[in-house]
Amino acid sequence: MKPKHQRLTLALLALAAIVGATLLAMSALRDQASYFYTPGDAIRDHVEPGRAVRLGGMVAGGSIRRAADGVTIDFVVTDGKQSVPVRFKGIVPDLFKENSGVVAEGAFDAGGTFVADTILAKHDERYMPPQIAGEMHKSESLKK
Amino acid sequence: MKKAILWAPLAMFLIFAAMVAGKLYAPGDSSIVSHMVGKPLPAFALPAGMPDRPGLANTDFAKGKPRLLNIFASWCVPCAAEAPQLVELRKAGVEIDAIAIRDRPEDIAEFLKRYGDPYARIGSDANSSVQVAMGSSGVPESFVIDGQGIIRHQHIGDIRPENVPDILAAIRAAQ
Amino acid sequence: MIAEIGLAALWLAAALAALQFVFGAIALYQRDMTMLRGVRAVAVVQALLTATAFAALILVFLRTDLSVSLVAANSHVAKPWLYKFAGTWGNHEGSMLMWVTILALAGGAVALFERRLEDRTLIATLAAQATIGLGFYAFLLFASNPFDRLDPAPAQGNGLNPLLQDPGLAFHPPTLYVGYVGLSIAFSFAVGALVTRDVGAAFARAMRPWVLAAWIFLTLGITAGSYWAYYELGWGGWWFWDPVENASLMPWLAATALLHSVTVLATRDGLRAWTVMLAVVAFSMSMIGTFLVRSGILTSVHSFAVDPRRGAFILALLAIYIGGALALFALRVGTVREGSRFDMVSREGSLVANNLLLSAILGIVLIGTLYPLGIEALTGGKLSVGPPYFNAAAGPLALILVVVMAAGPLLRWRRDELRALARRLAVPAIVAVLALVIVLAVLPRAHLLPSLGLILAAGVAVASVAPLWKRNLRRTPLFTWGMVIAHLGIAVSLAGMASESAFTQETLVAARPGEVHGVGPFAVRFEGVEPVAGPNWTALEATLTATRGTGAPMEMRPQARAFWAPPTETNEAAIRTLWDGQLYTVLGKQAEDGRWQLRLWWKPFVTLIWAGGALVAIGGALSLLGRLLRDRRAAQRGKEWWE
Structure with missing residues (x-):
């Protein structure tokens, strides 16, 4: 192989790798990116069961029920018009309360209940300098 | 062809930069707007946040004149930043009440002494329950309440000098 | 007063950076190399001035001078001194000043110690470094002054985010920043070499130690950051694909690729254009990553956080910087002669594969991180990209990369035979097959990726020490040891990740005092909950007693802490490290019926993740030491070794 050809081969290989990575990324994104829905959106769009999405809204007043095992809770997320039942097993964040904002990550089951594996509660001290906001990004959600 | 490949990284970077620039100038509105706007205040009756003036209840608002309800805390720096604007609003004749979040009387007194005191009444919300009921998710936030006790306007974050006209306009609209 | 001294030093440093650029430009234009001494001196003084400004800010924070608005917004009188100290960079302005300080120190170090680079290229490099500095000085002075005064001064200060009140914060961001900003040297070298068209083996040999040094710090910073998130957040995870984490991972991927391609350039004079490109990309990733996160564009859950100005x-x-460098690259690289050629089956070939795979992973992480931004710009839709995407897209490529890593060091430079490679890989392959059998026996229903990870880790661990096989270990150069240890570290870390993913056991219960719950091989007895108080927090502390089989009971005390300045709650996990893994316990909320939520994990061999990361950094350090020692010996023998 002449140097010139080798250079071209390398350039093409690099291009192929970049295109390949992009395609791989795009196809994975189509399957894996989780979209943000309000209960109304989710009901209107018929989000398919098992697909990872985020559900945001208010925790409906009086809707929190704790199961006998002490760690599973059921509640209703509402946007004022429509509501969706949510089940979550785990430790809820401090600011998780009825009538307050909540974002749940998870998927719908076949019966239309949203099974959350993460509950993000809105943080009280929202108005903090941006740099801490960056670090705090993690703390805003409480895994599982 | 060869030349084009050499310029590709720059092109990709420029697309990226344009995207970020667009985002900078049209920041996504991710603040949580209260669902309570347009609805009457929830019922509440808070104890006094300071001994020298009364506490705050929802019934204090349905008296015919619009009022500004400011949710603040002495431990919150943006609240200090918005204090001059509140004083200015008070001078412009706006009636202002406050809900102090998770606060102590002596800290509130210190805060008011330092940054000015525009408040007619201060209710103490020790566990944020009224704040949550108002659909507010942070401090500071301010609500314009009309004379019938209906929430007319919500301002999220500190009131900056450029926001003062908006607040005044909202007060006038609530007359 | 101290704040004013700091501000004055910062202004002076900015003026010197301008001077450094002008001197450099004149020297290059007039081809007057006598000015090199002057440029070097200016760079060193500039570094000292910036360091003075940073020291002043630290002092202001240590004394909690609340008349400085940055201190008032981020510190509190009732804070332990270590956190006052670390609070200096736990905020936007302070972290920017630290960023610029490291930039200036890096430039000063190049000016003081770099003796191998050709004079013209060195001048161009220092001028480029000064140009970067100038922009960020301007940013600090005009848009983000850390020394701004607040009038009137508040009485207490706002406090530092409790999550950031951790000894880790004192060391983690500085380490990471040295890594990020250290890559600026590679960037300036590349720009300098493009300006003077001097891209070759000598250039690569001069650049390599600087890249290596920055990369070591990046590796340490990422490893430490991962452990910090693991124990401080109390979620049991060690990597969340959070934008903050991706911002540190992307420069690391680019720097790792650069580290390997610069070796090809130094040893075989190949991959010239590509190496220069990577040097530009690596620092660009540092800048993009840092500022996407710091400017709040990516994590703008906080409406207040974005200041458009x-x-x-x-x-x-x-x-200006990235666009300028990329434009310079496009204009100049065509005139850079291509170096020597090589076969695809060769050490160079494997390094090319390494570079392509690392770049592809970098692309995937970058796309995933920016995708929500793009979608919001195009359609207005809001979405988040999380671990499922990153694991599915980057995981398989990472495993292929690890296989290439096993094979690469066993290949000869220039050309080699596939059959010879197969022979050399026989023993690692046998080990991998054995591992496969064991994994199938122990875990018949494990997921694909973790199982593959375990199998590969075993094979690759053996393959990575294979370059030492039949060598006289005492005469093996230090940098070969470094490579072997770094590659072994990757295998160890991979084993930890795969083990954590495949074997972790979890129990989530609501328990009453006296109850015993099992997790993995442990029986954990819940003794009760007591309140405790710390310097600026109060907490509920659970007492747990864990026993495995007939072993001695271990006491663990996870806490749910409430800080009062500012009021925030955190979970302090209690973690017990054993030789074969970690027991990780978190105290949750109290249910209405009085039971306490407890979350227990048994994570076998999870510690290997960070041990591996440390090994990688140690390998890098050995390699750096080896290179420097060899250079020194060569310098003592006379200059001819590299000329």
């Missing part, structure tokens, strides 16, 4: 300033700087 600051963001626009930073974006303009990025556009």
Whole structure:
């Protein structure tokens, strides 16, 4: 192989790798990116069961029920018009309360209940300098 | 062809930069707007946040004149930043009440002494329950309440000098 | 007073950076190399001045001078001194000043110690470094002054985010920043070499130690950051694919690729254009990553956080530096002669594969991180990209990369035979097959990726020490040891990740005092909950007694802490490290019926993740030491070794 050809081969290989990575990324994104829905959106769009999405809204007043095992809770997320039942097993964040904002990550089951594996509660001290906001990004959600 | 490949990284970077620039100038509105706007205040009756003036209840608002309800805390720096604007609003004749979040009387007194005191009444919300009921998710936030006790306007974050006209306009609209 | 001294030093440093650029440009234009001494001196003084400004800010924070608005917004009188100290960079302005300080120190170090680079290229490099500095000085002075006064001064200060009140914060960001900003040297080298068209083996040999040094710090910073998130957040995870984490991972991927391609350039004079490109990309990733996160563009859950003026300033700087470097690359690289050629089956070939795979992973992480931004710009839709995407897209490529890593060091430079390679890989392959059998026996239903990870880790661990096989270990150069240990570290870390993913056991219960719950091989007895108080927090502390089989009971005390300045709650996990893994316990909320939520994990061999990361950094350090020692010996023998 002449140097010139080798250079071209390398350039093409690099291009192929970049295109390949992009395609791989795009196809994975189509399957894996989780979209943000309000209960109304989710009901209107018929989000398919098992697909990872985020559900945001208010925790409906009086809707929190704790199961006998002490760690599973059921509640209703509402946007004022429509509501969706949510089940979550785990430790809820401090600011998780009825009538307050909540974002749940998870998927719908076949019966239309949203099974959350993460509950993000809105943080009280929202108005903090941006740099801490960056670090705090993690703390805003409480895994599982 | 060869030349084009050499310029590709720059092109990709420029697309990226344009995207970020667009985002900078049209920041996504991710603040949580209260669902309570347009609805009457929830019922509440808070104890006094300071001994020298009364506490705050929802019934204090349905008296015919619009009022500004400011949710603040002495431990919150943006609240200090918005204090001059509140004083200015008070001078412009706006009636202002406050809900102090998770606060102590002596800290509130210190805060008011330092940054000015525009408040007619201060209710103490020790566990944020009224704040949550108002659909507010942070401090500071301010609500314009009309004379019938209906929430007319919500301002999220500190009131900056450029926001003062908006607040005044909202007060006038609530007359 | 101290704040004013700091501000004055910062202004002076900015003026010197301008001087450094002008001197450099004149020297290059007039081809007058006598000015090199002057440029070197200016760079060193500039570094000292910036360091003075940073020291002043630290002092202001240590004394909690609340008349400085940055201190008032981020510190509190009732804070332990270590956190006052670390609070200096736990905020936007302070972290920017630290960023610039490291930039200036890096430039000063190049000016003081770099003796191998050709004079013209060195001048161009220092001028480039000064140009970067100038922009960020301007940002600090005009848009983000850390020394601004607050009038009147508040009585207490706002406090530092409790999550950031951790000894880790004192060391983690500085380490990471040295890594990020250290890559600026590679960037300036590349720009300098493009200006003077001097891209070759000598250039690569001069650049390599600097890249290596920055990369070591990046590796340490990422490893430490991962452990910090693991124990501090109390979620049991060690990597969340959070934008903050991706911002540190992307420069690391680029720097790792650069580290390997610069070796090809230094040893075989190949991959010239590509290496220069990577040097530009690596630091660009540092800048993009840092500023996307710091300017709040990516994590703008906080409406207050985005200040468009600051963001626009930073974006303009990025556009000038990155755009300028990429344009220079496009214009100049065509005139750089291509180096020597090689076969695809060769050490160079494997390093090319390494570079392509690392770049592809970098692309995937970058796309995933920016995708929500793009979608919001195009359709207005809001979405988040999380671990499922990153694991599915980057995981398989990472495993292929690890296989290439096993094979690469066993290949000869220039050309080699596939059959010879197969022979050399026989023993590692046998080990991998054995591992496969064991994994199938122990875990018949494990997921594909973790199982593959375990199998590969075993094979690759053996393959990575294979370059030492039949060698006289005492005469093996230090940098070969470094490579072997770094590659072994990757295998160890992979084993930890795969083990954590495949074997972790979890129990989530609501328990009453006296109850015993099992997790993995442990029986954990819940003794009760007591309140405790710390310097600026109060907490509920659970007492747990864990026993495995007939072993001695271990006491663990996870806490749910409440800080009062500012009021925030955190979970302090209690973690017990054993030789074969970690027991990780978190105290949750109290249910209405009085039971306490407890979360227990048994994570076998999870510690290997960070041990591996440390090994990688140690390998890098050995390699750096080896290179420096060899250079020194060569210098003592006379200059002819590299000329």
